[in-house]
């Protein structure tokens with residue numbers, strides 16, 4: 001029997017992949033509070049590495065000003081580079097290829113989490129509706145000036161160069177899901193009247209300038225970008241999505257046809273609901289424009305669907321989120337049609353090893369049907385951390401939004417402090433001491449205050 005296209009080679013940048021089963025970027029908050037990689041993170045990526053397989057890292061903060069969350073990794077300091085180097089070495093030792101996702105949180109963070117308590121930034125002074133992960137209302141962000149936009153682009157360039165120093169094979173700009181880059185693109189969050197707002201060309205300018213800058217800094221064949229034209233997460237809405245992302249795609253096709261890949265999120269809610277894709281929300285217009293490798297993400301919880309997608313669109317790869325969290329050996333499970341472990345949502349964003357590096361690899365003794373049951377050790381985690389299983393849209397309403405998902409968390413769920421688990425490696429605190437200059441002290445103080453405030457609610461956490 002011939003192998004499906006999903007399991008066949010494709011060229012990405014300077015590498016020929018042996019298959020198209022990609023690890024999607026997945027924020028897991030298992031790093032030190034200042035974003036330094038921990039040993040368990042090395043183990044997590046190693047587990048998911050296959051020879052000739054592509055991994056995309058969790059979103060990695062490009063500068064202190066871009067920060068948003070405790071325990072998300074950074075890629076702007078020497079310690080970050082050293083930490084990531086352990087991951088890239090381990091992945092390369094197994095023959096894998098790994099790209100670093102570059103992240104600016106934009107208006108989704110809070111001033112108490114930023115250096116000097118400055119306001120979060122955005123294209124325009126429009127707050128996200130509702131409460132942030134910290135329990136406060138989202139703040140009205142500071143609209144970046146043109147000079148500040150250029151500084152931000154430089155932050156991405158520095159981060160991309162750091163990623164190269166850390167041994168990454170390439171970088172992916174996080175241009176999706178309502179964070180800074182995406183908020184420039186959408187009409188709902190960008191009401192500027194200068195050259196970065198208004199027309200499609202102007203709203204696309206920041207994303208395209210970022211691509212240009214990274215191509216110049218590290219090369220087109222090491223640069224990629226991720227978009228989510230249909231996501232409504234964090235109030236994203238665009239008046240003309242097909243036209244807007246067609247323009248972006250066309251510009252990249254024309255100027256940088258040798259970009260490593262384009263990565264599009266297909267579903268509306270990016271991993272927090274099994275949303276039914278509306279017909280008019282297709283990625284086909286963008287697939288038809290882009291001639292290079294095209295990674296599709298979102299809702300491929302049944303590998304058969306992924307197999308079919310690649311048969312239909314031969315330059316496609318599929319990035320898997322939730323089922324790659326739960327199945328470290330996903331590639332072999334797909335290849336052999338073995339059953340899948342079920343993912344465990346309450347441990348998506350917690351800080352221990354549980355629900356992170358303890359999902360079982362398939363063993364022949366495993367009975368068919370394991371996919372319907374939580375592995376014992378994963379189920380136990382729920383009791384250990386006393387987080388109620390959220391009643392999520394994923395498991396209930398196909399058309400629910402991410403906001404619905406948040407609202408449906410039972411109110412009895414106590415907000416949890418995210419005090420680091422006891423098993424965090426000692427190097428975490430040591431790293432901070434060793435680099436105790438003013439910036440780090442300030443950074444640490446802010447984060448310590450935030451942690452003490454006990455407002456960061458794990459049960460309501462959605463970062464994507």
Ligand SMILES: Cc1cc2nc3c(=O)[nH]c(=O)nc-3n(C[C@H](O)[C@H](O)[C@H](O)COP(=O)(O)O)c2cc1C
Pocket residue numbers: 024025026027028057058059101174176177226265270271272297298299300301319320321322323348349463464
């Ligand atoms: C726990 C979790 C963390 C995520 N973190 C990120 C992230 O850091 N960057 C990003 O671009 N998308 C992120 N996403 C979205 C995923 O990359 C992916 O697009 C989404 O889960 C849909 O794919 P799936 O249906 O295979 O899970 C996250 C999703 C989940 C569930």
